[in-house]
Amino acid sequence: MSDPSLLITCPTVTDPGLAPPGHQLLYVLAPCPNLRTGRIDWEREADRYRDSLVQTVEKRGLDGFGSAIVTERLTTPLDWSRRGMAFGTPFSVAHTLAQTGPFRPRNLVSAASNAVLAGCGTTPGVGLPTALVSGKLAAARITGRTASGGGTR
Numbered sequence: 001m002s003d004p005s006l007l008i009t010c011p012t013v014t015d016p017g018l019a020p021p022g023h024q025l026l027y028v029l030a031p032c033p034n035l036r037t038g039r040i041d042w043e044r045e046a047d048r049y050r051d052s053l054v055q056t057v058e059k060r061g062l063d064g065f066g067s068a069i070v071t072e073r074l075t076t077p078l079d080w081s082r083r084g085m086a087f088g089t090p091f092s093v094a095h096t097l098a099q100t101g102p103f104r105p106r107n108l109v110s111a112a113s114n115a116v117l118a119g120c121g122t123t124p125g126v127g128l129p130t131a132l133v134s135g136k137l138a139a140a141r142i143t144g145r146t147a148s149g150g151g152t153r
């Protein structure tokens, strides 16, 4: 991406023990396509993309970010794939509008009458709050109660 949205977090603000004294832990999450859609050779491109990300972070205000790095770890879709995630995506089905909320795969399994799904791959979608909601919806399926805790269906 030429102008990516980045998620940058600094967990040492609230947990200084995550880095040696006087240092910070910074985490940069950048969007990239899965291995099937993107067909990017990450063995070749990873370092280049890393460098361009560091430049982008600096341009957006974190002056001296690159030169301040003492130790780093880069994770690419290839790494996620090696950990067994389909097409190198830890996000399951992409969270586009057409695959979110009611449009995400249902939490019922068509081939089994006694299985209900929960997690980011089923309705309503990716993210910790949504994964928790999916658990609530799955529980409602099993108990017959509505997700809001009301009566039976």
Ligand SMILES: Cc1cc2nc3c(=O)[nH]c(=O)nc-3n(C[C@H](O)[C@H](O)[C@H](O)COP(=O)(O)OP(=O)(O)OC[C@H]3O[C@@H](n4cnc5c(N)ncnc54)[C@H](O)[C@@H]3O)c2cc1C
Pocket: 029, 090, 091, 118, 119, 120, 121, 125, 126, 127, 128, 129, 131
């Ligand atoms: C890099 C990254 C950053 C993210 N940042 C945010 C964020 O800032 N805010 C946010 O809301 N969401 C964020 N998310 C999304 C969020 O983490 C996920 O949507 C959520 O964790 C999905 O929950 P889940 O229970 O479906 O799956 P997971 O949290 O992936 O849990 C699945 C569990 O099943 C285990 N497992 C897999 N296979 C087996 C097996 N065969 N047997 C037994 N256990 C197995 C796995 O080890 C794992 O512990 C982020 C995701 C990633 C990858």
